[in-house]
Structures are given as structure tokens and as C-alpha cells.
Amino acid sequence: MVLGEAVTVAGLGSRRGVALAEVLAAVAAARAACGGLRLDALATLPLKAAEPGLAAAARHLGLPLLIASPAGDDRLMTRSAASRAATGSGSAAEAAALGAAGPDARLVSPRLVLGRVTCAIATSRAIATTGESS
Known part of the structure; x- marks a missing residue:
């Protein structure tokens, strides 16, 4: 990924202990919806x-x-009281996608909830975060 190129990021929220298969299913469903x-x-x-x-x-x-770092709630398409209580954000998935994709990012669609995982996809012109783990 080169800074300045358009990027697409899937933001994720989940319940504690979520399995790999659950996350993959949510990402696949969100991608298909977009x-x-x-x-x-x-x-x-x-x-x-x-x-x-x-x-x-x-x-x-x-x-x-x-x-x-989470994007502000004013940029979110959906808001959940449960997400706010657990993460401080109205939608962990949307806030993560937007926060990672950068200040000019936009959500492609609202978060998708599949079982214990939420997934939202944002697209942008640049990556704005420095934290990376794998």
C-alpha cells in the first residue's frame, strides 16, 4: 500500500472470543454487500x-x-447503545474503518452485523493510522 493511493478498509467490531470463521464470514458478507x-x-x-x-x-x-483511533460519531451511519457502552463509539466497525482509512474516508455502506461480528467498509485516498499488527 502506498500513501496517497485509494484504499479500502474493513472495520471490525466483535464480542470477546470471536472465532476466525465468524470474522471471515462477516468480512465476506460485507464485501459482497458492497x-x-x-x-x-x-x-x-x-x-x-x-x-x-x-x-x-x-x-x-x-x-x-x-x-x-475511532472516527467521531458524526461520521457514522449507525449507532448502537451496546457498542457505545462497550467501546465508547456508536459503531466500533464504522469508527475503525473510517479512522483507519483517513480524514477524507467515506463509508461504502452501514455496518453489517453477522452473529458476534460487525463489519463496515470505508474507502479513502490515504491511510491515516500508524498502528499495525498481524
Whole structure:
């Protein structure tokens, strides 16, 4: 990934202990809902940085897992009281996708909820985060 190129990031939120298969299914469903966009990275919020299922999904897909500062709620398409209580953001997935994709990023669609995983896809002109784990 080269800074300045358009990037597409899948932001993830999850319940504790989510399995690799659950994360992969949510990412696949979100991509399908957005026309099969190619992903450049997965992202999550700092609270979920150590979640093994998210890291395993990034490794499985051959993508970096970016640990993003959350985007402000004014940029989100959806808001959940449960997400706010757990993460401080109205949508962990949307906030992570937007936070990782950068200040000019836009959500391609609202978050998708599949079981214990949420996934939202954002696209941008540049990556704005420096945290990376895999």
C-alpha cells in the first residue's frame, strides 16, 4: 500500500472470543454487500487489538490489521447503545474503518452485523493510522 493511493478498509467490531470463521464470514458478507470490493486492510479499535480472531482473520486474508483511533460519531451511519457502552463509539466497525482509512474516508455502506461480528467498509485516498499488527 502506498500513501496517497485509494484504499479500502474493513472495520471490525466483535464480542470477546470471536472465532476466525465468524470474522471471515462477516468480512465476506460485507464485501459482497458492497460489490466485492478489494480490501487493503482490516481495522479495529484499540479495545479489540488483542482479539485473537481478528488477528487470525488478517493473517488468513494476507492483510494488515490496523489499530485505529475511532472516527467521531458524526461520521457514522449507525449507532448502537451496546457498542457505545462497550467501546465508547456508536459503531466500533464504522469508527475503525473510517479512522483507519483517513480524514477524507467515506463509508461504502452501514455496518453489517453477522452473529458476534460487525463489519463496515470505508474507502479513502490515504491511510491515516500508524498502528499495525498481524
